[in-house]
Amino acid sequence: MDFSQASEDKMKGMKQTMLLCCKIYISETRNKEALDAIERVAKLDPESVIVNKFQDRDYNRVRYTIVSYVAHDSTGCPVYSPLRQTVLSMVEAAYGALNLELHSGAHPRTGIVDDIVCHPLARASLDEAAWLAKSVAAEIGNRFQVPVYLYAAAHPTGKALETIRRELGYYRPNFMGTQWAGCALPEVLPVKPDEGPAQVSRERGVVMVGARPWIATYNVPILSKDVAAAKWIAQMVSARGGGLPTVQTLGLVHGEDSTEIACMLLEPNKYGADLVQKRVEMLAAKEGLEVENGYFTDFSPEMITERYMKFVSANSN
Structure with missing residues (x-):
């Protein structure tokens, strides 16, 4: 065999x-x-x-x-x-x-x-x-x-x-x-x-x-405790606020000294993280706020499938 x-x-x-x-x-x-x-x-x-x-x-x-x-x-x-x-x-x-x-x-x-x-x-x-x-x-x-x-x-x-x-x-x-x-x-x-x-x-x-x-979740940290500013930025980035289509956002407190724009990207291949990051940075600059690079909270569907396949293959030998 x-x-x-x-x-x-x-x-x-x-x-x-x-x-x-x-x-x-x-x-x-x-x-x-x-x-x-x-x-x-x-x-x-x-x-x-x-x-x-x-x-x-x-x-x-x-x-x-x-x-x-x-x-x-x-x-x-x-x-x-x-x-x-x-x-x-x-x-x-x-x-x-x-x-x-x-x-x-x-x-x-x-x-x-x-x-x-x-x-x-x-x-x-x-x-x-x-x-x-x-x-x-x-x-x-x-x-x-x-x-x-x-x-x-x-x-x-x-x-x-x-x-x-x-x-x-x-x-x-x-x-x-x-x-x-x-x-x-x-x-x-x-x-x-x-x-x-x-x-x-x-x-x-x-x-x-x-x-x-599939949706992507992407968060952008803002180095400010100003929750009102974070909520305004979140609203202006979101589709509901007239921002990016199919993007949903929350402006939230995140730690003692920062806030965060938490985003759901319903069509990540059309309106993705790069567009969100640029829009957040532009709006934050108007408020005199510093923005860090955002981060995804999960892998891509392709990577998730690959990780599953590797696990199954390793456990079947």
Whole structure:
């Protein structure tokens, strides 16, 4: 038997696999014991791979990027992905270890598990990402009795994430004018969730679950404590403020002596980090503020796929 050829054929098959990526945003970075518990359950199934972890202590927020395959039935409909159980296990561990009432940070949030977004990778489609998102959302709502809001391709009408967040007061700090502390939601939600109860657990909050094409997250530090200036710059950079199309921004406190423009690039190949960086620098210069080079908070989809492939290949030998 030609083992080199068999190995090559195996890798070729893997490269043709339909892959899905889940990004899970959890409102915590300072409690190492809790994060360790979440990561332990995430690693129980070797078919789901954590390809990146990004955490920010000032925001008190962590994001896990997890990848696995999706399998189909004879008609081509998605029926299974290891990601489903991995994500649900992480959600359960987070709810068991953390309490939103004890949380505070400089980044907005409405839940301990704040956001779960599914992206298609490799040959997968947005429909498959939406299938996974809706399956995870239904289980969270039913099993954990947490209100769940679907968005983008997972929502029946494609409702935008930022629309739901505005309806729930996500962008309004409730502590010291720049911080989010405890559960700021009313016990009865103003907008009916898509899954789960209409009443909120103060310990868990609510969770957003969506599916969308790949987005990039890019942050630009500003060497100033002037939050009002940072918010103005963020507004002028964003599509909502008449700036760059498909760019969403937040101006946030980031540490004792600086602020930050946190950006979501919905079409990073058209309106990318270079344009954002230049626009922030131009606007900051008008305010006499110094800007540092921005940074991505995750890898590109190509790099994420490559890291997954390398991990699977290494563990199959």
